[in-house]
Every structure is written in structure tokens, then in C-alpha cells.
Amino acid sequence: MTLDELQIGQIASIVEVSGQDGIAIRLMEMGLTDGEEIQLIGFAPLGDPIEFLVRSYRLSLRKAEAKRVTVLAR
Amino acid sequence: MVEKVPSQHLARTVAVIGNPNTGKSTLFSALTGVHSRIGNYPGVTVEKKLGWFEFEGQSVRLVDLPGTYSLSPRSIDEMVSVDVLLGRQPDVGPIDAVVCITDASNLERNLYVVSQVLDLGLPTVLVLNMWDVAVDRGIQIDPVELARRLEIAVIPCEAHRRRQLDEVRRGIIQACQLPQRTPPDLFPQTFHEEARQLQTAFQQFGNQNLPIYLIERLLLDVGGQLETALTKPNPAELLTRLKAARERLATAGCRVPGIEAKLRYGWIKQLMQGVMTVPDKRPATVTDTLDRWLTHKFWGLLAFCLTMFLVFQSISTVAEPLMKFFEVGQKQVGGWVGSLLAPGPLRSLIVDGVIAGVGGILVFLPQICLLFLFIALLEDCGYMARAAFLMDKLMTKVGLSGKSFVPLMSSFACAIPGIMATRTIENRRDRMVTILIAPLMSCSARAPVYWLMVAAFFPTVSWAGGWVTLHAIMMFVMTFFGAVVAIPIAWLLKKTLFKSETPPFVMELPAYKWPSPGIVLHRVFDRASAFVLRAGTLILATSILIWSASYFPSDHRAEQQVLVQIQQAEDQFSSQLEQKSQLRSRRELLLEDQPVPVQSAAESSAPIEALAAQLAELDAQLAELDTQLQPLHELFETRNQISERLLADSYLGRFGKWIEPVVKPLGWDWRIGVGVLASFPAREVIVATLGTIYSLGGDVDENSQGLQSALKSATWPDGRPVYSIPVAMSIMVFFALCAQCASTLMVIRRETNHWGWALFTFVYMTLLAYIGAWIAFNATGWLMTFSGNS
Numbered sequence: 001m002t003l004d005e006l007q008i009g010q011i012a013s014i015v016e017v018s019g020q021d022g023i024a025i026r027l028m029e030m031g032l033t034d035g036e037e038i039q040l041i042g043f044a045p046l047g048d049p050i051e052f053l054v055r056s057y058r059l060s061l062r063k064a065e066a067k068r069v070t071v072l073a074r
Numbered sequence: 075m076v077e078k079v080p081s082q083h084l085a086r087t088v089a090v091i092g093n094p095n096t097g098k099s100t101l102f103s104a105l106t107g108v109h110s111r112i113g114n115y116p117g118v119t120v121e122k123k124l125g126w127f128e129f130e131g132q133s134v135r136l137v138d139l140p141g142t143y144s145l146s147p148r149s150i151d152e153m154v155s156v157d158v159l160l161g162r163q164p165d166v167g168p169i170d171a172v173v174c175i176t177d178a179s180n181l182e183r184n185l186y187v188v189s190q191v192l193d194l195g196l197p198t199v200l201v202l203n204m205w206d207v208a209v210d211r212g213i214q215i216d217p218v219e220l221a222r223r224l225e226i227a228v229i230p231c232e233a234h235r236r237r238q239l240d241e242v243r244r245g246i247i248q249a250c251q252l253p254q255r256t257p258p259d260l261f262p263q264t265f266h267e268e269a270r271q272l273q274t275a276f277q278q279f280g281n282q283n284l285p286i287y288l289i290e291r292l293l294l295d296v297g298g299q300l301e302t303a304l305t306k307p308n309p310a311e312l313l314t315r316l317k318a319a320r321e322r323l324a325t326a327g328c329r330v331p332g333i334e335a336k337l338r339y340g341w342i343k344q345l346m347q348g349v350m351t352v353p354d355k356r357p358a359t360v361t362d363t364l365d366r367w368l369t370h371k372f373w374g375l376l377a378f379c380l381t382m383f384l385v386f387q388s389i390s391t392v393a394e395p396l397m398k399f400f401e402v403g404q405k406q407v408g409g410w411v412g413s414l415l416a417p418g419p420l421r422s423l424i425v426d427g428v429i430a431g432v433g434g435i436l437v438f439l440p441q442i443c444l445l446f447l448f449i450a451l452l453e454d455c456g457y458m459a460r461a462a463f464l465m466d467k468l469m470t471k472v473g474l475s476g477k478s479f480v481p482l483m484s485s486f487a488c489a490i491p492g493i494m495a496t497r498t499i500e501n502r503r504d505r506m507v508t509i510l511i512a513p514l515m516s517c518s519a520r521a522p523v524y525w526l527m528v529a530a531f532f533p534t535v536s537w538a539g540g541w542v543t544l545h546a547i548m549m550f551v552m553t554f555f556g557a558v559v560a561i562p563i564a565w566l567l568k569k570t571l572f573k574s575e576t577p578p579f580v581m582e583l584p585a586y587k588w589p590s591p592g593i594v595l596h597r598v599f600d601r602a603s604a605f606v607l608r609a610g611t612l613i614l615a616t617s618i619l620i621w622s623a624s625y626f627p628s629d630h631r632a633e634q635q636v637l638v639q640i641q642q643a644e645d646q647f648s649s650q651l652e653q654k655s656q657l658r659s660r661r662e663l664l665l666e667d668q669p670v671p672v673q674s675a676a677e678s679s680a681p682i683e684a685l686a687a688q689l690a691e692l693d694a695q696l697a698e699l700d701t702q703l704q705p706l707h708e709l710f711e712t713r714n715q716i717s718e719r720l721l722a723d724s725y726l727g728r729f730g731k732w733i734e735p736v737v738k739p740l741g742w743d744w745r746i747g748v749g750v751l752a753s754f755p756a757r758e759v760i761v762a763t764l765g766t767i768y769s770l771g772g773d774v775d776e777n778s779q780g781l782q783s784a785l786k787s788a789t790w791p792d793g794r795p796v797y798s799i800p801v802a803m804s805i806m807v808f809f810a811l812c813a814q815c816a817s818t819l820m821v822i823r824r825e826t827n828h829w830g831w832a833l834f835t836f837v838y839m840t841l842l843a844y845i846g847a848w849i850a851f852n853a854t855g856w857l858m859t860f861s862g863n864s
């Protein structure tokens with residue numbers, strides 16, 4: 001599944017970030033590397049973007065970017 | 075080595091780098107104190123901040139670099155940091171050491187850029203800032219062990235409390251004495267092999283001698299800035315080689331770009347093993363609780379609107395009395411200077427030109443300070459990032475992202491920092507659209523215009539026990555009017571000139587914190603002094619220009635004679651005048667103390683009758699005084715007639731009459747037209763110009779209390795008042811939408827690197843303003859007759 005499909009509060013571990021473009025690089029630089037745990041904290045009032053907790057900081061991603069991250073839910 | 079700053083021959087140069095929002099600038103200011111100056115790197119839009127300090131007999135020059143999550147440059151602007159670190163930035167020179175500033179409460183991600191810096195091999199100091207936050211969160215870090223593993227100095231620090239500063243200074247001085255380090259080697263041998271081959275290729279085909287660090291970055295950053303810039307001399311050959319090298323690496327199990335993050339984060343995990351312990355269960359922080367409310371579906375949006383409204387309401391409640399105070403002061407200074415000088419051109423220049431012009435604008439200093447105070451507070455406490463988060467979805471509707479929101483938000487203070495803040499937007503097209511609509515946000519220079527019009531022409535009505543006033547509502551509406559207009563404009567621009575996909579939104583939401591008074595006050599002071607400086611230079615110059623154009627070439631002798639007579643008459647009637655002003659203020663007090671009777675008129679008729687009796691008594695006394703003062707009134711009348719004619723005959727008057735047909739459809743007379751033209755350099759000049767024009771052009775009597783009453787008493791030749799609510803609306807809408815700000819246009823030119831865009835902005839905004847003002851004038855006029863008739 002992908003990151004945007006998680007429920008609020010659900011924790012998953014990252015499998016991979018797809019693509020080789022600037023967005024993919026930025027996501028990986030922000031710490032979204034394979035094996036890392038990530039938790040969905042909540043959605044913005046209008047449903048997008050989504051707030052995540054990763055490497056103990058808060059990261060906000062849009063659905064479109066979150067879709068590029070494959071995760072394994074736990 | 076060519077040193078640009080002669081007094082700092084012997085100084086070592088040290089660069090400060092780290093993630094955004096980790097306290098770099100705070101530490102920089104704490105270390106250097108007053109010894110800093112801000113400039114710009116040539117050719118790009120990156121702020122260049124240099125400072126120096128001395129410690130134990132050594133002097134060090136510090137370079138503050140923009141915050142970044144990574145050293146892989148994606149734009150020319152991001153390239154600057156890499157160039158500075160590599161000593162390739164000519165106006166900085168070689169670097170002796172690097173200070174990496176990290177947020178100790180979020181060390182893992184902060185170490186990513188540190189690991190990239192370590193690869194440079196420069197002597198490095200690692201500062202663990204925000205130590206207090208880490209301790210609060212129960213995070214334990216062993217700096218001694220970390221220093222041993224990294225073989226560099228590691229110093230915990232609390233920059234905002236100025237703790238451990240001497241340790242940091244000592245660390246920097248000691249690092250400067252150290253030789254180059256051997257960087258930790260994270261990458262496999264094949265990677266270095268490929269990099270060396272590519273370096274040779276660049277020597278052969280591009281005739282460039284590039285440091286191996288840049289070549290490695292080139293290999294790693296697919297589609298980055300280096301790929302565009304470095305392969306220019308011989309694109310075909312070098313690009314093929316680059317692609318081939320990346321492919322060979324991929325088959326060897328070292329796939330770029332993914333490999334870098336994987337290796338570096340892996341290295342960080344290993345490094346921190348046993349050095350840092352994070353509590354298993356992350357304790358629920360204040361930020362979590364706050365965020366649950368502030369980003370909530372309903373409460374979050376409500377809180378957002380409420381915050382914005384509160385800002386404007388409190389600016390109006392706090393600033394209004396302050397403004398009155400300033401206005402009275404301005405009037406007194408004018409009167410005092412006037413009494414010192416004999417009537418003549420010099421007195422007119424100082425009183426009508428300088429004091430009425432520049433003073434008229436300085437009156438707004440309290441508002442400007444408050445506005446900047448609120449913006450600085452919202453920025454520093456971390457709410458601005460939430461605002462971007464809340465607004466992103468809406469921004470995507472017009473094709474922009476939440477990232478555009480923060481620059482647009484700070485454009486509410488001033489479009490210049492707002493436009494400069496668009497550098498954080500990576501997507502070029504988005505950045506362009508944001509730049510082009512930023513001047514539509516209501517900046518602080520518009521506030522004086524709105525303020526003048528609202529205070530002079532809208533009744534003081536309040537609801538909810540005085541908590542909500544019509545004035546504040548009007549200010550609120552005017553402030554957001556430009557932003558509302560910006561929506562279709564942005565949409566249009568995105569659909570036509572800057573067609574592109576909606577860009578990504580990857581943003582850190584920093585923890586909330588108490589804003590630090592030092593930083594907030596510093597920002598307010600910076601902006602306020604810029605405002606005063608502008609009043610003292612640009613606006614002063616325009617005021618003098620406007621004054622000259624409206625004073626010459628007429629013959630002012632007759633006017634001066636009358637002025638001398640007025641002065642004599644005022645001396646003669648001084649006791650009556652005194653009495654009159656006392657009576658007037660008593661009358662005002664009476665009216666003010668009385669709450670506006672809403673529906674309860676029936677039950678409380680007794681006090682109202684008493685009030686009416688008191689008022690009648692006062693009015694009778696006033697009328698009696700006025701008959702005594704008749705000669706003085708006649709003199710004023712003569713003076714006003716003469717001045718009116720003189721102004722109409724002046725250069726400005728002739729020019730104004732000439733353009734009157736153009737502005738007449740907007741409900742303006744020629745004075746407003748001239749004022750608007752003169753305010754091309756800066757919007758707030760309109761206030762100064764109107765001040766000068768009305769001060770010179772008559773319509774003043776002994777009661778004149780500044781510009782507001784002058785506007786109220788201005789008339790068309792046939793005696794109708796010039797100003798009415800429709801005219802006030804038309805002026806406000808014009809200023810909400812126009813591009814009357816030379817500095818903004820200059821910044822647009824600089825940021826877009828093209829005059830064309832500045833011109834484009836000016837033309838489209840002026841057209842918009844004219845049409846908007848026309849609609850506002852006619853629509854308000856229609857609404858008022860409509861509601862008046864029904």
C-alpha cells in the first residue's frame with residue numbers, strides 16, 4: 001500500500017520511494033528511507049495535505065507525494 | 075588571498091550552515107553582536123550575511139548561509155552555499171572552518187546535511203542547539219562520545235538564551251587552527267572511481283578543473299543544478315558520459331539518487347547508536363495538543379479567521395489613540411515652527427511641505443509597528459507553517475501550493491520581504507506567479523490610506539459592547555480585498571503564461587514555541603526603521619517636489635499679507651479662541667460618553683433630554699463666540715480663496731486640471747489625481763501629498779485638526795463636498811490594487827532578472843486598479859441611493 005492509504009494514528013514502515021526526480025530526492029533527504037517507521041498524524045481541514053511523524057519530527061506531504069511512497073502497514 | 079575587508083586581514087573565515095529554523099541566525103547575532111552587515115550575493119537572490127567577532131586575541135569572520143536540508147543544489151540560489159563552502163565564491167574567499175548548527179531535539183534528520191558537510195574535509199564544529207528542547211523531550215545525548223566518534227568538537231548550546239557562547243567561540247577558534255580532515259568514507263570504491271573518471275573527462279572536453287566534491291554531487295544529483303550548469307560547455311559528450319557512469323553505478327548496486335540518502339541515514343543510525351537515547355514512547359507534547367485544535371477541520375479554520383481578525387481589531391483599538399496623539403503633536407510642531415518664521419516661502423516649505431507631508435505619514439508609525447509585531451509573532455511561534463498547511467488545498471485550486479502562502483502572508487506586511495521569501499518555492503513557474511500576485515496583498519503602506527479614508531468618512535459604529543467596530547471591519551475587508559482579487563489573477567496566470575503541474579508540498583511543521591522577544595522586537599525595529607527612513611528620504615523628497623510644484627510659479631504676496639493679518643487677529647482674539655477650543659472639546663466629550671442609542675431609546679429618554687439641553691447650551695455659547703470671531707473668519711475665507719486660486723494656477727494645478735478628465739469617472743477631483751500620480755514611488759506618499767496640497771490650497775480654518783478634517787471640508791467648485799463614502803471607497807480600492815511602489819517593482823526586476831516582469835506587474839495592476847475603482851465608486855453610489863430611497 002502507499003502512504004496516503006494509512007489511517008489516522010497508523011504506523012507503517014517505508015519500503016521505497018518511487019521515481020528519480022527532484023521530488024523523490026527531496027523525500028529521501030527528509031528521511032523517508034527504506035525500513036524507517038512513519039506514522040500518519042492527521043489530515044488538513046480540507047483533506048490535503050497530510051501530516052506525518054517520521055524520525056520524530058512532523059512532516060507535511062500532499063496526497064500526490066504520499067502516493068509515491070510504498071509502505072508496509074503494521 | 076584577496077581580502078575585501080581591509081580591517082580584517084588576519085581574520086579566519088567560518089561558514090555557518092544547518093537545517094532551516096535551527097537557530098543559525100540567532101547564534102550568528104549572539105556571536106557577532108553589532109558587527110554584522112547584510113548584503114546580497116551578486117547575480118542571485120541569496121542574502122549575504124557577514125559578521126565578525128574577536129575571542130582570545132583571534133578574530134573570526136562569520137558567514138551565515140541560508141537554511142537547507144541538503145547540500146544538493148537544485149537552483150542557482152542553492153548553489154551559493156556549496157560555492158561558499160568550497161571557497162569558490164569570490165566575494166567571500168576561502169573558508170577555514172565550518173560551524174554546523176543542528177536542532178538537538180531532531181538530531182537524526184539534522185545530521186544529514188552535516189554528513190554532507192563532513193565530506194568537504196574542512197575543520198568542523200558541531201553545535202547541538204536547542205539543547206533545552208531536547209532535555210524537555212527526554213532525549214539524552216552524549217556529546218563527548220559523539221565528538222570522539224566524529225573527531226570534531228561537539229558543543230551543546232542554547233543560542234536564544236546566549237548560553238555556552240564562549241564554548242562555541244573557543245571551538246571555532248580551535249577548529250581554525252586544525253588541518254584538513256579526512257572525511258568519513260560512506261560510498262563504495264566504484265563510486266569514487268567513476269567520479270575520478272568523470273573529473274578527467276571534464277578536463278578533456280570541458281577544459282574545466284572541478285573539485286572532486288562537485289563531481290560527486292553531479293553524479294548524485296539527477297536533474298540538479300550542477301547537471302544544467304557544468305555540462306554547458308560540451309553538453310552532448312559530457313551528458314552521455316554522465317549517464318553512462320550512472321548506469322554503470324546502478325548495475326554495480328549503487329543506484330543514484332537513492333543511494334545517497336540510504337548510505338547517509340545508515341551512517342547516522344550507526345553513529346548515534348549508544349550516543350543518543352530517545353524515550354520509547356514519545357511523550358505527548360504541547361505541539362501535539364495545539365495541533366489537534368489548530369489544524370482541526372472546523373476549529374482550525376475558525377482559529378485561523380479569528381486570529382486574522384483579532385490582529386486587525388487590536389491594531390485598530392491600540393493604534394487609534396496613539397495616532398491621535400501623534401496627530402496633535404504634528405499639529406503643534408507645525409504651529410510652533412510657523413510661529414518662529416515669518417510668512418514666506420521658507421515657512422511654507424517647512425510647514426506645508428515637510429511637516430504636513432512627512433509628518434502626515436509618520437503618524438502611522440504605531441500601526442506599522444503593531445502590524446509587523448503580529449506578523450513577527452506569528453512567524454516566530456510556528457503558526458505560519460500551520461497556515462500554509464491549512465491553506466495548501468485552497469492554494470492548489472488556483473494551481474499554487476501552500477509554500478506560496480507564507481510569502482504571500484508576509485506580503486501583508488510588505489511585498490518586498492514577501493517577494494524575497496518566494497525563494498523557498500522550488501518550482502520556477504509557481505515562484506513567478508507568486509511574485510506577480512504578491513503586490514496585490516495589502517501591505518502596510520496601504521494601511522495609512524485606508525486608515526485615513528475609513529477614519530474620516532465612515533461613522534464610528536460599534537457592536538458587541540465596543541469589541542467590534544465598523545472601522546475595524548472596514549480595515550479587515552480592505553486588507554483582504556486584494557487577496558481575493560489575487561485568486562482569479564493567479565488562476566489566470568497559471569492557465570496562460572505559467573502553465574504547469576501543481577508542484578509538490580514537502581514541508582516540516584516546526585514545534586510551537588514561545589516567540590523570543592529579542593528576535594521579534596528586532597524584526598519590528600528593522601521594519602519600523604526602514605519605514606522611518608523611507609519617510610525621511612523618499613517621501614521627504616516627494617513632499618518637497620510636490621510642494622514646489624504647487625507653490626510656484628504663482629505670486630504669493632497677497633496671500634502672505636493675509637497670513638500676517640491672520641496672525642495679528644489670532645493674537646487679538648486669543649482668549650476667545652482658547653474659550654472656543656475648550657467648549658468644543660467639552661462638546662465632543664459629551665457626545666463620546668454617550669453610548670449610541672440603539673433600540674432602547676424609549677426607556678432612556680430622560681438622560682437623552684438632559685444631554686440635548688446641555689448640547690443646546692454649549693452650541694449657543696459657541697455661536698456667540700463665532701459672532702465675536704467674525705473678522706477672523708473673514709480673513710480665513712479670503713485666505714482660502716487666494717490659496718485656492720494660487721494652487722489652481724501652480725504647475726501642479728495646471729497639470730492636475732489637465733488630467734482631471736481621466737480621474738473624474740472615479741469620482742476624484744484633480745487633487746486626488748495628482749496625489750495618486752505623485753505616489754508612484756510609494757503608496758503612502760498619497761497621504762503626504764494630500765497633506766501638502768490641502769495645507770497649501772486653503773480649506774483650513776482655526777479648527778483644522780490635521781488632514782482628516784481638511785478632507786471632510788474639501789469641495790468641488792460648485793460647493794459639493796469632494797469626498798463621500800463612494801469616493802473614499804474608490805480611492806481605497808484603487809490603492810488596494812495599484813502597483814504604486816517603486817521598490818516593489820525594483821525587487822520584482824531583481825528577482826525575475828527582467829524589467830519586463832516589473833513592467834507587466836505595473837500595467838496589469840494599474841488597469842485593475844482603475845477598473846476596480848470605477849466599479850467601487852459607481853456601485854457604492856448606487857447602493858447608497860438605493861438604501862437611502864427605500
Ligand SMILES: Nc1nc2c(ncn2[C@@H]2O[C@H](COP(=O)(O)OP(=O)(O)OP(=O)(O)O)[C@@H](O)[C@H]2O)c(=O)[nH]1
Binds near residue numbers: 094
Ligand atoms: N528553545 C530554543 N529556541 C531557540 C534556540 N536557539 C534559537 N531558538 C529559536 O529558534 C527560532 C529560529 O531561529 P533562527 O535563528 O531564525 O533560525 P535560522 O536557523 O536562522 O532559520 P533560517 O534562517 O530560516 O534557516 C527563533 O525563534 C529562536 O528564538 C535554543 O537554543 N532553544
Ligand SMILES: [Mg+2]
Binds near residue numbers: 098099100141
Ligand atoms: Mg536565518
